[in-house]
Amino acid sequence: xxxxxxxxxxxxxxxxxxxxxxxxxxxxxxxxxxxxxxxxxxxxxxxxxxxxxxxxxxxxxxxxxxxxxxxxxxxxxxxxxxxxxxxxxxxxxxxxxxxxxxxxxxxxxxxxxxxxxxxxxxxxxxxxxxxxxxxxxxxxxxxxxxxxxxxxxxxxxxxxxxxxxxxxxxxxxxxxxxxxxxxxxxxxxxxxxxxxxxxxxxxxxxxxxxxxxxxxxxxxxxxxxxxxxxxxxxxxxxxxxxxxxxxxxxxxxxxxxxxxxxxxxxxxxxxxxxxx
Amino acid sequence: xxxxxxxxxxxxxxxxxxxxxxxxxxxxxxxxxxxxxxxxxxxxxxxxxxxxxxxxxxxxxxxxxxxxxxxxxxxxxxxxxxxxxxxxxxxxxxxxxxxxxxxxxxxxxxxxxxxxxxxxxxxxxxxxxxxx
Numbered sequence: 001x002x003x004x005x006x007x008x009x010x011x012x013x014x015x016x017x018x019x020x021x022x023x024x025x026x027x028x029x030x031x032x033x034x035x036x037x038x039x040x041x042x043x044x045x046x047x048x049x050x051x052x053x054x055x056x057x058x059x060x061x062x063x064x065x066x067x068x069x070x071x072x073x074x075x076x077x078x079x080x081x082x083x084x085x086x087x088x089x090x091x092x093x094x095x096x097x098x099x100x101x102x103x104x105x106x107x108x109x110x111x112x113x114x115x116x117x118x119x120x121x122x123x124x125x126x127x128x129x130x131x132x133x134x135x136x137x138x139x140x141x142x143x144x145x146x147x148x149x150x151x152x153x154x155x156x157x158x159x160x161x162x163x164x165x166x167x168x169x170x171x172x173x174x175x176x177x178x179x180x181x182x183x184x185x186x187x188x189x190x191x192x193x194x195x196x197x198x199x200x201x202x203x204x205x206x207x208x209x210x211x212x213x214x215x216x217x218x219x220x221x222x223x224x225x226x227x228x229x230x231x232x233x234x235x236x237x238x239x240x241x242x243x244x245x246x247x248x249x250x251x252x253x254x255x256x257x258x259x260x261x262x263x264x265x266x267x268x269x270x271x272x273x274x275x276x
Numbered sequence: 277x278x279x280x281x282x283x284x285x286x287x288x289x290x291x292x293x294x295x296x297x298x299x300x301x302x303x304x305x306x307x308x309x310x311x312x313x314x315x316x317x318x319x320x321x322x323x324x325x326x327x328x329x330x331x332x333x334x335x336x337x338x339x340x341x342x343x344x345x346x347x348x349x350x351x352x353x354x355x356x357x358x359x360x361x362x363x364x365x366x367x368x369x370x371x372x373x374x375x376x377x378x379x380x381x382x383x384x385x386x387x388x389x390x391x392x393x394x395x396x397x398x399x400x401x402x403x404x405x406x407x408x
Contacts, residue, residue, distance in 0.1 A: 027406060028404070030406055031403075031404040032404055178349075180400075180403055181396075183350060183391070184353075185352045185384065185387075187391065189399070189402065195404070243350070243353070244352065244356070252349055
């Protein structure tokens, strides 16, 4: 190695070492896991799949009672019926997915190298419809909620192992940026509430950890009186700080989901779920 | 259980976070507050009616800045509300009220665009790093 080469190597090392934004999803995930382990030493990381109910014992008990008669049950049943119907061309949803679409949600979202974009489960459902000559469903529609609820239900107990190929790094980084950027008139980032203030009360609600945020969607919210998507939640959280939310399945929300789901790698899927 | 989290270091961090938020909030409020006041006390009441055309220009400018912030996915909901109020007041002939809303729309739109630009870099400082 000549002198200038080694100088270059040293400066790359210095810049990388002192000023590093991890350009490595696994380093991000470990750093986040580490953060929550230190913040909540009495709580297993895996418990965060239950969100706020991992942090608040009293609320957890109420919630467990609700889960005895889960409010999303009807949606799962409807989803199962919808899932098995045939399209006009004789095919059905099963034809578009691995293992006929049963127990596959842990593979979403993924980065499609050819299309150069993040594919979420909801997007894949609509792509399946369109490939088979059917019209796309609205992302806020009951039908989409039910179908995704059923597919989540069949995936319970599986674990996330989201991959970020080299081509997908940009989408991942954009999702990460969205997570850490302050927004709205209140000037809060996702990280302000769900990292910095996690475990604290905000307007009567305990703030949950971001790790595990992706495990249980779609979710029945009593506030919505319907089962709905993670992206609707994103928009709600944007709105809370006075920022305009984005449309469901917009590129930025898909990238954000990609990042957040990677942060839940190794965790069990437990959707659909119920939340206040 | 939830309240058990607060170590000293954590409390400190929360406090500094909250104070940063407060400062930003105050700055944002102070901003629009000043503009409103200057609009209110500007001139004697009878001359206080801003010409319709200039109010329309401020609304148009607010819409432009708002669109730029929206393009960067940093628009604030309050801006849209003020734009709507300004338009409604203007078409109802309440020029003063229209001016007040238009100025608020413009100042919040400007603040949101400043935020968008700042955050395109500032986010990097917040990324968690492994502590080894």
